[in-house]
């Protein structure tokens with residue numbers, strides 16, 4: 001499988017390019033280095049601000065956001081907007097973004113936006129200049145900041161989406177209907193957990209294939225596929241899907257084994273065990289009964305297992 005291509009804030013362990021000449025180590029970025037290709041960016045350095053530099057901030061005036069450097073009274077709005085446009089035009093095959101939180105350029109939602117250009121203005125929270133541009137141009141892609149990725153559930157959702165987008169990109173490049181059918185089949189349970197009606201729509205698009213409409217099928221499939229992960233899947237959705245998977249094998253199990261599995265679903269529902277424990281059980285049954293369809297389901301193995309630990313923060317261990 002090809003590696004995900006991720007745009008990452010350069011100060012996250014790649015270069016000492018922060019305003020104070022520092023860098024910040026992000027654990028998820030470090031682990032991902034083995035599994036992904038990174039395109040590093042530092043918009044502030046790339047618009048001509050040096051290292052070290054006086055900090056910049058986002059200030060709103062008359063309903064328009066400005067990138068201001070209070071120490072020099074300079075306005076870098078035109079520079080950053082132009083850099084954003086040029087940067088994004090260069091890349092068409094990005095699978096996801098990991099950006100630095102709280103940064104007036106890279107931040108995606110927790111950036112201080114000052115109300116007014118004065119140095120003492122009050123502030124509210126919003127996105128930085130590059131972060132906002134990315135969210136606008138890639139509304140369905142996995143986009144996160146390194147702070148949010150410390151949370152188990154957010155990291156899991158990001159990784160599920162990232163590796164699904166990467167796999168789809170590969171299928172799209174090969175452009176054969178067989179590969180698209182295989183992709184759809186292997187992701188069926190995952191899609192079912194995230195978005196049952198989306199799964200149905202994807203199935204209909206595939207069923208409409210005839211020898212003359214391959215390009216339309218790919219185009220329509222992609223439009224639906226990117227929306228599949230728009231919302232996180234709840235515990236109830238996973239339970240339904242796992243019951244469905246279990247149903248195909250339960251007649252081969254003893255009543256004690258059945259009871260054990262049903263109890264494990266209850267434990268998952270009550271947040272006493274993570275989803276991975278239940279998917280492991282399903283996986284082991286699939287191996288035991290040589291159920292190739294289930295063994296190949298991405299639901300059971302959506303991304304490399306070293307990318308997340310149950311000790312990662314977050315109250316709910318859903319996966």
Ligand code: SF4
Pocket residue numbers: 009010011012017018019041042043044045100103105106
């Ligand atoms: S947050 Fe973005 S702009 Fe700021 S130092 Fe890091 S990469 Fe550069």
